[in-house]
Amino acid sequence: QVQLVESGGGLVQAGGSLRLSCAVSPRNIISIITMDWYRQAPGKQRDLVARITSGGNTNYGDSVKGRFTISRDNAQNAVYLQMNSLKPEDTAVYYCHAPGFSSWGQGTQVTVSS
Numbered sequence: 473q474v475q476l477v478e479s480g481g482g483l484v485q486a487g488g489s490l491r492l493s494c495a496v497s498p499r500n501i502i503s504i505i506t507m508d509w510y511r512q513a514p515g516k517q518r519d520l521v522a523r524i525t526s527g528g529n530t531n532y533g534d535s536v537k538g539r540f541t542i543s544r545d546n547a548q549n550a551v552y553l554q555m556n557s558l559k560p561e562d563t564a565v566y567y568c569h570a571p572g573f574s575s576w577g578q579g580t581q582v583t584v585s586s
Contacts (some may be wrong), residue, residue, distance in 0.1 A: 474501060474573045481566060481580030484558055492553040492580060494568030503546040506571050509553045511564035511582075518567070522553060535561075558584045 480492040492509070496502045506525045512518040522542035523531045530542050541554040551568055565579040 474498075474505075474570045474575050476568050476570070476575060476577035478566060478568055478577045478580040481582045483583045483585065486559055486584055486586050488558050488584070489554070489556045490558065490582060492555065492566055492568075492582075494551040494553075494577065496549050496551065496568075496570070499549055500546075502544065502549050502551070505573075507542075507544060507551045508569045508571060509542060509551070510567045510569055511562075512567070512579075513564040516564075521566070524551065555582070558582075560584045560586045 475497045477495040480490060482490060484490055504526050506523060508523045509521045510518050511521050521533050521536055522540055524542045524544050532540060539557045544551045563582060563584050565581050567576055567579045569576055
């Protein structure tokens with residue numbers, strides 16, 4: 473099973489930036505799996521924000537294209553989400569997830585003030 477721990481959330485003004493991190497264990501599994509970032513705003517469903525495959529291919533939701541960048545560091549067993557030009561509508565709890573595995577982390581709260 474995969475264990476995931478998100479960090480890096482916080483309160484930021486609109487137009488600001490944050491970098492989220494996701495620590496993945498067991499060691500070395502990250503190099504062979506796809507990793508996703510999801511987010512869930514209050515009262516809304518959990519939506520896919522970004523995906524990175526084991527080969528490094530990336531995909532983004534329409535609402536974050538050009539503003540968010542997903543990356544991975546296999547040596548650090550981590551996945552990152554660089555979020556720029558943040559908007560109030562980006563406010564949500566952000567989760568990392570590995571497709572095909574059932575586990576989720578505790579999430580990290582991102583709040584963007586206007």
